[in-house]
Amino acid sequence: MSGMLLKSVHVVDPAAGRNGRFDVLIVEGKVSAIGRDLPANGAKVVELPPSFVVTPGLIDIHVHLREPGQEHKETIATGTASAVAGGFTAVACMPNTDPINDNASVTQFIVKRAAETALARVYPIGAVSIGQRGEQLTEIGDLHAAGCVAITDDGRPIATALLMRRALEYASMFKMPVIDHCEDPSIKGDGVAHEGAVAAMLGLKGMPGAAESVMVERDISMAELTGGHVHIAHMSARQSLRAVRAGKERGIRVTAEVTPHHFVLTDDALARHGGYDTNTKMNPPLREEADRAAMIEGLRDGSIDVIATDHAPHHADEKALEFDRAPFGIVGLETAVSLCFDRLVHAGVIGLPRFVELLSTNPARVLGLPGGTIAEGAPADLSILAPDATVTVHASALRSKSKNTPFDGWTLTGAVAATIVGGRVVYRNPELLTSDF
Amino acid sequence: MTTATTLRSRHLLGIRDLEAGEIDLILETALAMKEVGARPIKKVPTLRGRTVVNLFFEPSTRTRMSFELAEKRLSADTLGMTTTGSSVVKGETLSDTARTIEAMAPDMIVMRHASSGAPHQLARVCRASIINAGDGTHEHPTQALLDAFTIRERKGRLAGLRVAIIGDLIHSRVLRSNVWLLTKMGAQVVACAPATLMPAGLRELGVEVTHEIDTAVEGADVIMMLRVQHERMHGLYLPSAREYFTYFGLTPARMRLAAPEAIVMHPGPMNRGVEIDSDVADGPWSVILDQVANGVAVRMAVLYLLAGGEGGEG
Numbered sequence: 222m223s224g225m226l227l228k229s230v231h232v233v234d235p236a237a238g239r240n241g242r243f244d245v246l247i248v249e250g251k252v253s254a255i256g257r258d259l260p261a262n263g264a265k266v267v268e269l270p271p272s273f274v275v276t277p278g279l280i281d282i283h284v285h286l287r288e289p290g291q292e293h294k295e296t297i298a299t300g301t302a303s304a305v306a307g308g309f310t311a312v313a314c315m316p317n318t319d320p321i322n323d324n325a326s327v328t329q330f331i332v333k334r335a336a337e338t339a340l341a342r343v344y345p346i347g348a349v350s351i352g353q354r355g356e357q358l359t360e361i362g363d364l365h366a367a368g369c370v371a372i373t374d375d376g377r378p379i380a381t382a383l384l385m386r387r388a389l390e391y392a393s394m395f396k397m398p399v400i401d402h403c404e405d406p407s408i409k410g411d412g413v414a415h416e417g418a419v420a421a422m423l424g425l426k427g428m429p430g431a432a433e434s435v436m437v438e439r440d441i442s443m444a445e446l447t448g449g450h451v452h453i454a455h456m457s458a459r460q461s462l463r464a465v466r467a468g469k470e471r472g473i474r475v476t477a478e479v480t481p482h483h484f485v486l487t488d489d490a491l492a493r494h495g496g497y498d499t500n501t502k503m504n505p506p507l508r509e510e511a512d513r514a515a516m517i518e519g520l521r522d523g524s525i526d527v528i529a530t531d532h533a534p535h536h537a538d539e540k541a542l543e544f545d546r547a548p549f550g551i552v553g554l555e556t557a558v559s560l561c562f563d564r565l566v567h568a569g570v571i572g573l574p575r576f577v578e579l580l581s582t583n584p585a586r587v588l589g590l591p592g593g594t595i596a597e598g599a600p601a602d603l604s605i606l607a608p609d610a611t612v613t614v615h616a617s618a619l620r621s622k623s624k625n626t627p628f629d630g631w632t633l634t635g636a637v638a639a640t641i642v643g644g645r646v647v648y649r650n651p652e653l654l655t656s657d658f
Numbered sequence: 659m660t661t662a663t664t665l666r667s668r669h670l671l672g673i674r675d676l677e678a679g680e681i682d683l684i685l686e687t688a689l690a691m692k693e694v695g696a697r698p699i700k701k702v703p704t705l706r707g708r709t710v711v712n713l714f715f716e717p718s719t720r721t722r723m724s725f726e727l728a729e730k731r732l733s734a735d736t737l738g739m740t741t742t743g744s745s746v747v748k749g750e751t752l753s754d755t756a757r758t759i760e761a762m763a764p765d766m767i768v769m770r771h772a773s774s775g776a777p778h779q780l781a782r783v784c785r786a787s788i789i790n791a792g793d794g795t796h797e798h799p800t801q802a803l804l805d806a807f808t809i810r811e812r813k814g815r816l817a818g819l820r821v822a823i824i825g826d827l828i829h830s831r832v833l834r835s836n837v838w839l840l841t842k843m844g845a846q847v848v849a850c851a852p853a854t855l856m857p858a859g860l861r862e863l864g865v866e867v868t869h870e871i872d873t874a875v876e877g878a879d880v881i882m883m884l885r886v887q888h889e890r891m892h893g894l895y896l897p898s899a900r901e902y903f904t905y906f907g908l909t910p911a912r913m914r915l916a917a918p919e920a921i922v923m924h925p926g927p928m929n930r931g932v933e934i935d936s937d938v939a940d941g942p943w944s945v946i947l948d949q950v951a952n953g954v955a956v957r958m959a960v961l962y963l964l965a966g967g968e969g970g971e972g
Contacts, residue, residue, distance in 0.1 A: 417858050419859070420858075421828075421860075422834060423774055423796060424796030425774055426795075495778050495781070497775030497776075541751045541753045542751055543775070543776045
C-alpha cells in the first residue's frame with residue numbers, strides 16, 4: 222500500500238489551530254500533507270462517519286508497564302496493546318519495575334523490549350534516586366542518554382526537600398521535568414482510603430488530602446528556588462490544586478496531571494456493592510465530592526495540564542486480599558477516553574480542543590515528546606475517536622493482562638475507533654470500523 | 659417501628675445493613691433465648707445437624723466463647739479455626755481460605771478478622787451465612803445487639819435515652835456498630851474522645867461530639883466506656899495513661915453528673931485506672947457482667963434467625 226488518504230475528516234488539533242474538516246495524507250508512515258482537496262496520488266482513500274474525529278495521537282504520561290520483573294501483572298507488549306485499544310499512541314512508563322529503572326541498562330532493556338514487542342511508542346521515565354530509596358541521585362545524564370524523558374520516584378514521594386532540590390537542578394541540565402508522587406509518609410501512615418466520613422464508618426485507615434498538598438507545596442517551593450520544572454503526578458486533593466494554581470500565577474514551572482478516576486469517582490465507591498471492592502483502592506485514594514468537583518474545575522479552567530491514567534495493573538490474586546492488604550491501583554488505559562468523553566465533553570465541562578490538549582498536546586509538551594500535533598513530515602501517530610458511540614466496559618475483555626477496574630459494567634458514550642502509530646493501524650474497533658479500514 | 663418477622667439478609671455483616679424492625683426482632687428473639695439459659699438443662703435442638711464454623715483470624719476469648727456457648731445451646735455442630743492453626747499465616751488469600759471451608763459445607767461461618775470488610779468480601783463468594791464477630795475497626799454487630807439488649811433489660815426501651823460512648827472511638831468497631839444501632843432505634847448518642855481518637859463523620863449521623871467527659875456524662879442514662887489500648891499511650895495519640903485518666907476516666911465523682919439510675923457498660927477487657935475507676939466498674943451502676951451473660955442469648959437469637967428461624971424456640 223502506498224499510503225492512506227483520510228478524506229475530509231474532522232481534525233481536532235489545537236496546537237496547529239485546526240478544528241474542522243481536512244484531508245490527511247499518510248505516506249510511508251509519515252503525515253505527508255494536511256489540507257483541503259488533497260490528491261490521493263494512489264493512496265487508499267478512506268472516509269469516516271461524519272461524527273468521528275481525528276486527533277494527534279493521544280499520549281499517556283503515567284503508565285506502569287511492569288516489565289521487567291512483574292510480568293504476571295503486565296508486559297510491554299500487553300500494556301501497549303491496552304494503550305492502543307484505549308486510543309493512545311504513546312505511553313511514558315514509570316520506573317518502579319523490578320529491577321527499578323535507576324540505571325541506563327534497565328532503560329536500554331525497556332527501549333529494546335519496546336522495539337521488539339510494543340504497539341505504541343514507549344518513553345521510559347527513570348528513577349530520581351538509586352533504588353528509589355531517596356538517598357543518592359541516579360546517573361540522570363546516563364538515563365537521559367539511554368532514552369528517559371523524565372525522572373521520578375513514583376510509587377513513593379521524593380523523600381526530602383533537599384533531594385527534590387538537587388533533582389530539579391540536575392535534571393534541568395537535560396531539560397527533563399521531575400515528576401513527584403506527592404504524599405507525606407508521616408501523615409499518610411498506613412492509610413488505605415481518603416480520610417473522611419466514608420472511611421471512618423467503614424473502619425478504614427484514612428489519609429487526608431493534606432498528606433498530598435503539604436508535599437505539593439514543598440515541591441513548588443523547590444521549583445521556585447531552582448527554576449526547575451516539577452510535574453505533580455495524579456493530583457487528587459483540592460488543596461493541591463490551590464497550590465498549583467498559586468504557583469502558576471507566580472510563574473513557577475509547575476504542571477499537574479489528574480486521572481480519570483479522580484474526576485469521575487469519589488470515596489462513596491468504597492461503600493457500594495456491599496463495600497470493600499479492592500478495585501476502589503488506589504493511591505492517591507478516591508477523595509470526597511469537593512475534591513472531585515475541584516479537579517473538574519481545574520480541567521475546565523486550565524490549571525490542570527494533563528489527563529494521565531496511572532495505569533496500575535495488578536493480578537487478580539493480589540487484589541483478592543483484604544482491603545487493607547491489597548495493593549493500590551487500577552488499570553486505566555482502556556477506559557480513559559470513554560470516561561473523558563462521557564464525563565467531560567458530553568457533560569459540557571470542556572470542548573474537543575481542550576480534550577485534545579489534555580490528552581495529547583500538553584502531555585507531549587510537559588515531557589518534551591514528539592507529537593501532540595499533526596505536522597507534515599512527522600510520524601503519522603493519530604487517534605480516530607467516535608465521540609457519540611456507546612461502549613460498555615467489560616473487565617474480562619480488556620487487552621491489559623490485568624482486569625482491576627472499578628468501571629466494569631459501566632456504559633459510557635465515547636469510544637476509540639482506531640489508533641494509528643507511524644502510519645500503521647495498530648488498533649481497529651471492529652464495532653465501529655470494517656476490516657477494510 | 660414494626661417488628662420484622664424475618665431477617666432480609668442471610669448474613670449479619672453489620673448493624674448498618676439492618677432496619678429497626680430487624681433489630682427489634684433479634685432483641686425479642688434473644689429474650690426467649692435467655693430463658694433457655696435459665697433452665698437446668700440449657701440446651702434446645704434448634705440447630706441440630708447444622709454446622710457452624712468459628713473462623714477467628716484474630717485472637718478472641720470472650721466473643722469466641724460466647725458464640726461457642728450459643729452454638730452448643732442450640733445443638734449445632736461446631737468447629738473452630740484460628741490463624742495460628744491455619745494456612746492464612748502461609749500467605750493464602752482470603753478467598754482460598756473461604757473456598758476451602760466452603761468445601762466442607764458449613765451452614766454458617768462466624769468470622770473475626772483484623773481487616774475491616776473481610777467478612778463482606780467473604781460473603782460475596784460463600785454460600786454459607788456469615789456472621790461478623792468483629793472486623794478490624796469496622797463493626798461488631800453482636801456486641802451492639804447485646805448492649806442494646808442489656809439497655810432494654812434495664813431501661814425498658816432504647817428510644818429517647820441519652821447514651822454516652824467514651825474512649826478510643828477511632829479504633830473501635832463497637833462504637834460504629836453502636837452508633838448505627840442506637841441512632842436507628844431513636845436513642846440520643848453523645849461521643850466523647852480526645853481529638854486524636856475521634857473518627858470523622860459522626861455528626862452527619864446525628865451524633866453529638868464532645869471532648870469534655872463531663873458534658874458527655876451529664877444527664878446520660880447509659881455510659882458506655884471503651885477500652886484504650888496500651889500502645890496508644892506512648893505515641894502520637896496520647897501523652898500518657900495518667901493524663902488520659904485525668905481527662906477521660908470515668909470516676910464516681912463524674913457519675914454524679916449522670917441521670918438518676920444511670921448504667922455503666924464496658925465491652926471488655928477493661929483497663930482499670932485508665933478509662934474506668936474500679937469503684938465505677940464494680941459499683942452499683944455497672945451492668946458489665948450482665949452484658950457478658952446477655953451476649954450468649956443474643957448470639958443464639960442471631961444464629962437461630964439466620965438459620966431460617968425454623969424448629970421453634972424449644
